Amino acid sequence: MPPPFELFAACSPGLEPLLAAELQALGTTPRPLRGGVAFAGDVDTAMRACLWLGTASHVLLRLAEFPCRALGELQRKASLLPWRDWLRAKVPVDVHATSRGSRVYHTGAIAERIGNALTAVFGRAPAAASAGAPAARVHVRFAGDVCTISLDATSEPLHRRGYRLDGAKAPLREDLAHALVLAGGMPADTAVLDPFCGAGTIAIEAAARALGLAPGRLRAPALEHLALFDDATWQRVRSAAGPAPTPAAAPPIAAADRDAGAITAARQNAERAGVAAAIAFSVGAFTAHPWLQPGGAPAAGLLATNPPFGRRVADGKQLVPLYQSLGHRTAALGAGWRLALLAHDVRLARRTALPLRAAWTTRHGGLSVTALTAPLGAVSTS
Ligand SMILES: C[S@@+](CC[C@H](N)C(=O)[O-])C[C@H]1O[C@@H](n2cnc3c(N)ncnc32)[C@H](O)[C@@H]1O
Structure with missing residues (x-):
């Protein structure tokens, strides 16, 4: 060694x-x-x-x-x-x-x-x-x-987990989806909802975390292409449990999108990721999601999502009602809930009227994006 x-x-x-x-x-x-x-x-x-x-x-x-x-x-x-x-x-x-x-x-x-x-x-x-x-x-x-x-140590970037082959509109990079879930600050065994799930990346990362599955589990063995590779060490690393305790049972995880094609892609991605059974997928507008109706959600959870965001100012204006409605709908969630929202336009995100705080800011697809978090439940959405 x-x-x-x-x-x-x-x-x-x-x-x-x-x-x-x-x-x-x-x-x-x-x-x-x-x-x-x-x-x-x-x-x-x-x-x-x-x-x-x-x-x-x-x-x-x-x-x-x-x-x-x-x-x-x-x-x-x-x-x-x-x-x-x-x-x-x-x-x-x-x-x-x-x-x-x-x-x-x-x-x-x-x-x-x-x-x-x-x-x-x-x-x-x-x-x-x-x-x-x-x-x-x-x-x-x-x-x-x-x-x-x-x-x-690897021949391709770690965010290419290997499960996302089917594209949807504007898919989120896997490392950023993972970082959004972590920014929510909730334990791994928390219920998670992404009502704008697209290719399902956020829900898939959350489900893998809840099940104690390694983010790099689908990739070729690390260092395999190098002379430093040692198969016995890799087998030992592979079979050892991860850093976080695995919850006894997976918490409920729900992912929805109004685009049926996105849900088909998300389901296939989740199957490749080995977490499809842990995610309840549905097609529909976020306003119709059962968890966003009064009394319809588990007692505690994380709403982690990357809603549509406009690249141009005009697109942003059209999206104001969607963000206002998201703010109102999240009031239906209990005080045990938190929000982690990925936004390009922070002013647009503030139209949710939720007490948002920036957790991190980075660049994605040539745009600045910010993870915003907030406690939910007993908050004013005036
Ligand atoms: C920015 S994309 C989400 C990308 C996703 N995080 C991923 O990794 O692929 C926004 C998604 O919101 C969906 N969407 C837009 N308006 C919606 C609405 N009113 N209700 C539900 N989904 C909606 C779009 O179909 C799109 O898939």
Whole structure:
């Protein structure tokens, strides 16, 4: 087993506190930074992070850090690194370079020099990465005169859970859906309702959490494409229980949308995710959902949702009645309920007249989006 690594879990900027809490639950000592959280651990820790983190997009293993002022120096120093301990000779390599405030600034040339170093070590040029095929992603970062080389623990981002093949309109990325559920601040065994569920992402993430299922359960084994992979460790990591206790029985989880096609896609996604039996899907306007009628909902729960939001001001104006109505309908939920609402236009979301507080803000599909939370039940919706 190699010595402990410096590890870095990357996330959408804004999600760092949630990611740090997830890493703490995994037994690590997290250090939040911008765009992610640093922690230390071995291959076992990296595998557990890839399997269990719901809000991370990548897990990086820091391999080397050295002073470097020129491309020739980079190639020479990189050729001395123990690449055979890290990379499999036949797996394609994708080098991603960044540079800030450094004399070595040409990112294309940096990638080329790393390629030359790998050719020297393996006796042939690394195969180029192609779409859809697993590749080892080497990250080379220059900051001033310091070069840091890291390796991605997975060959594709962690938010690609593998269950969402059927698109609906504007599907929410899985890590953001997970972060929205966590921002709700309710225990895993709480009832959840998403009355604007689209492809079902929020309900699927909530159901998996309630059932104690790892977010990365459908993905290829972490580190499988690297020489660092060790099947015995992976089997042990796979069979160990997760960081949260699994509730005895799944709580009620409901997902609805007025678009029948979206519900068909959401059901198929939930089946692939292995959580379809835990979610009650229905087609209909949110105003007709049984839980949003007086006395119709469980005593406590989380309304986690991503209602339609307008990209243009005119769209937003048309949506005012929907948000006002959502605010009124949520008054039908008991005081044991909370709201977690993902909004692009916070002023539009405030038309719910609920006491919303921002939990996090990040970017999604080129837009700024904010997770807003509020207690429900005995609140004024005047
Ligand atoms: C932004 S999308 C939700 C995306 C979803 N979070 C996902 O991951 O795919 C909003 C959804 O609200 C639905 N919708 C719009 N107006 C509705 C209404 N009055 N009642 C119920 N659903 C509605 C749309 O059909 C759309 O699927």
